[in-house]
Amino acid sequence: MRKNLVLALAMFASLSIWAQNTVKGVVKIGGTSEPAVGAVVTLQGQNASAVTNAKGEFVIQATKPGDEVLTIVQDGYDVTSRSIAISNLATLDLGEVVLVSKEAELKADLTEEMFLATSDVEFDDEDGLSSQSISGVLYSRGDVFSGAASYSFSPVRYRLRGYAQSYESTYINGVNFNDQERGRFNYSSLGGLNDASRNKEIVTNYTPNNYTYGNIGNSTNIDMRASTYAKGTKLGLAGTNRSYWLRAHATYATGILDNGWAFAGSMAYRWSQEGIQEGTFYNSGAYFLSAEKIFNPRHSLSIVTYGAPTERAGSSALTQETVDLRSIYYNPYWGYQNGKKRNSRVVHSYDPTAIVSHDWKISETQRLRTGLGAHYSMYSNSALTFYNASDPRPDYYRNLPSYQTDGKWRYDAGLDQFVADMSITNLDLYNEMTDLWTSGDLGTTQIDWDALYRANYANNNNNGDNPLSMAKYMVERRHNNLLEGALNSVYKQTFNDEQLTLVAGFDAKYTKGVHYKTVDDLLGANQWVDIDPFSDRDIADLAENVGLTQAEIANVRQNDVDNPDKVVKEGDVFGYKYDINVYKASAFAHNEWDFNHWQFYYGLKATYSLFNRYGYMENGRAVYLSNLLSMQSGTPVKIISKGHGVNHSFIDPSVKAGATYNFNGHNRLAVNVLAETRAPLASSYYVSQRISDRSVDVFYNKTGNALADYYGTSEKILAYDLSYIATYPRVRARLSLYRTQSLDGIEQTGYYNDEYRTFINQVMIGVDKVYQGAELGASVKLNSSFTLSGVLALNDAHYTDNAVGIESAENGMKLDGESLEIKDNILIKDIKVASGPQLAANVKLNYFHQKMWFADISINYFDKNYLRISPSRFSQGIITGERADGSIPNLVYPDEVATAMTAQESLVSKNIYERFLVDVSVGKLIYLKKGGAININLSVSNVTNNTGMKTGGYQTGRIPTVNRVSPTPGQQETDIFVVSNVQKYPAKYYYAWGTNFFLNIGYRF
């Protein structure tokens, strides 16, 4: 009876007749965009209640105004309660109220920890410039699809639909935090603050929502306003065997106090002496403070600050050989110093952030939320460098047994193709080297720090012969900092009782990427001199063509021509120093029409962006390149190295539309489409950003059509998808089919070439890709205890056309003996995008017992994972013998091997058991008599200890060559170098960890 009365009241309320004493809101399942259907919402003091409808909406008519407590109850979720103040002047709109699943609460930590652990490694390997990290959606636990799979998919670097991180957006309190330089969100900035960042609102792709236009991947808004934290204290202690061993954290929230203030604070600490990867350590603290003042039902102001100062040591991707000789936990970056382990790659990161946000409920139907955020991300990574000394890396290819094998091509009749001949010609040497490696001889497998110090001391004493006494070995630190300020403002208005919703927003952002190197540790030496240690070899070479004097050529090695041979000591800046400035402003609006069965929306966005480079040093190589290009073209060409570079600006429109048909409240069909252009990311727009301002736009062919030329360098995207979603009490399922086409993307890679001792930059422009496939997620409640869920993601992400590549060496040397920059077509049509496993499947069985026991077991299968190719190995010149511009390269694949060399390597193990990962977890929630609760959760990942799963990897750019073999007997040599010993520079892989566990104990009171 009461229910009917409530429903009647609800109907009345929906007609907007009685605005006063009304409370309404939308209840969502925590961490997803799914509505909570059939939840019971009660006003405790008045015994009035309502039940949420298919969209999670509820309206309660209170009998009197004043302070009240509202509770929301649904099976499987924590009871949520809120202190509210009911007004007789206007309806109290609570907005979204999030239900937290008990189990999700317990597992939340684990998911986020797993995510952070895996995202670190790849990011570090590329010195923080990688935009290829794993998918942020796994951090957010979206809908049934991601929710079921997020924990298990993190370790394999799964990327939702294969999208890059710049296709996903992350907001905090409504302010966008994707950095403008690389397009990614720094998850490490929140390191350990899982409690504080628990409250998330996910937007699937670009569907209508309250705070953003959306992105082709998902968007997440983390709500850190103090009022959203449940009152009380939480303490937690965890033990694990991953990157760190121990984690401690404490969170305290006051809830909304009588005076309208709310406070919340959190601290966390993670530590290990040595992580699961040899020689790594972890030391990270995090803090979070949030204060909110609710002035009145209309205005509230929130201030949030957080940061996570972290120091940790890294590891690297490994070749198959080193894994076979040692294990997947081998790390070439460490060695003993004075009896203690020392790692050469130590990351320092700290990203203090502050956000001020204001929420103005202008009226019952209008709301304006504005946020201002700023953060300064300090990220640096150290590395060993050397000059006039032998390579200190233990895994240098000459130090491995494989160097003693033949490795040449031979024809295999059985396979009817050419294979690399791994026959061992120098067996004794091979065996001796193998013994050194397998026995773990420290002088062979790890860095010998003592020897590096000795070399430096001997060098110090040899000053007579070496007046500038440059260190033989030293540790440098590469800094990639980011200063950002962002302003977001979103206005929402509903019409006709929410039949029409208008959301319009504006955001402006300024980003300054600060890049430089410092001397970290001189290892006993007196000093370092700021020259490029690796441009020596080509000084004589460069003399020939350009008509410069020897002294002018010698300038090429100067990193800072205005301060030649600058002496630097610990802490001094050297090598390069430049800023990338990015300015962006955008405005969007979308309309959503909501009828009984139909919803449809359309939206429009325009973005203006501008970026430039500002250099603080005049690099000798840029000067040389200017001279060379001037001579070649006959007109003066100035490559800007120091000072203001060219401004690159873009105006990018975006349109979207979509519709959803609701069959009966339980089933719906949704279709979405988006078309837009995107400005290129500043980090990939420069040919050699450490050296000069030279940007890739000079390499685009002009068509003559002004519009086409203007948008030539922008990425063009067309995305559409179709989803079927079923939401029944016992069954939830989603099936999506999608296709996203991207034209004219830019990809920046690079590799270190040992022989030339320089970093080679490779940029690919005109990159066309498609991401298409299907996602199926289903969750079935078998009975009150068991739930079975499953996920299947089938993706096909590949390049749809060839691209154009530009390769250049940072030390200014002539690649191929001829040119400073080589431009050629890269034949990557139909090559797969390296974006994690493109087939991922998961089946999970959940168990829940009334006595608050939780357990689950999940079995995961991964397939279709491909190695990231190196453009240098796929260039037209090397494959066909003639480059796009008609020139003949020095390096060509012999016909018989071209097929093998141009096949993309699959990362998937031939052994089918190595494609599975099995995870198990168990937990218990204990309610204490005096109040409070203790939760204990143990999860074990990869229980079968599968150490044979490659999760990612990249092809090395360096190609093995041999000099001057004439292909035709009796013919004078024709300058064609033939590839041999093809396995000499093998690919490097990342592996999923073996069995690892996480034990978490939490106390809440």
Add this chain to the structure above:
Amino acid sequence: MKSINKFIVICLTLLTLVLSACHQYEPVPQTGYVKEADAWKATYTIGQLVDTYLSVNGDIFPVRENDLSKDLSSNTGVFSLDTLPALNADGSNAIIIRGRIVSEDVAGNIYKTLVIQDELHPEQGLKLSIDAGSLSGIYPIGQLVAIRCNGLVLGKYAAQVQLGVAYFNTDKEPDWQPGATGSKVGWEPGRIPLPIFKKKVQLIEVPDKSKLVAEDMEVSTITGWVAPYYTPSEAGYKSIAQLASRFVRLKNVYFTQRSGGPGTAEDDYTYTVKPICELPAPIDTTEAGLAQWRQKASIFAPESYKSQGYPQSRDIATVGEPTKWVSISTSEYAKFAEATIPSPIYDAPVSGANVVGQFQGDIIGIIGVYCDKGKNVGYMNESWSITLRSLKDLELRATADGYYRIGQTAGLESFVPVKTGDLWHADDVFYPKY
């Protein structure tokens, strides 16, 4: 409020933990070398090592050889390898030599090589082939080392003895000449992989350059060491080995401005070197032809066609005795490869001026030998060479006031004034700076 206090206490504890756990590394102390008391004792001198183990043909077959029809047991070819027995389980047959490093590769003239002189007999030198570049970093000049040679090989390459490993080379030699069959597959003395070398070497005490001994030597001693026409024999090779790799100070020498011998012959193997601005115009202007033309420039090591890496030679001779000459052999990858060799002293800073003097004095270097039976049979006296570590090894002084050439182009900037007795110095850019 009580819970706030508890919370604050916990936070402070966490903060202290973070701050105290930062990683600092204690620098390694300046010791770290093996003490003499703990070092391996020598069981052979270098001379004894060569005497005991070197043979004409070696004991590993087949060696790399152009002509497969040759009788390999006689091995009149270029390569040979003599195995040094593996270490017994009880270590009783340890072959340990001790010497001080005389080579330095900072100037780029020495590559993947160490040369040591015996600790007790500095006139005995040995070349070590190690597969790592810039060895002087961790094996600096003046460092006393003990090397356990068991399992390595004593190899010969064109009569030059070196300590290395047995390496089977499968690269086929290119056949440049029409009709040649080119196939040089076989064993050769190879470079010791660095991880293996590290296990066989001890660095004893701090390096001390002052303990190096450069034996005074006359050019004629070198050129007269072995009879000019000789048949290779065990005694002959051992005799060559006694001089090769010796660290010497050549007395009273000067640069003759010739390559390949004195006289008036002018071909691709024997010619006068001249500054580029004074060379006759090249006839063959292809890339190969230009490189061949540039071979005759008066610099230490002109770049060869396609950077083949063959060292180039410039002759020095005893003052007053131009027929007693030997070549200074320099790699085209040396940092001073493009430096102008010590030129005559002129009365005016122009081409064609009168010669009024020259630079003469001492040259320090390491003796090397290359006697490729195929080409130079009978020319043993031309097979010796001197390798400089850097330009500082040239201690030549001017005999007159005037100008000498420092650059290869015509014009004032290519000359530098000099006074009698001044030390010769090339352009600053050729001295290793860092």
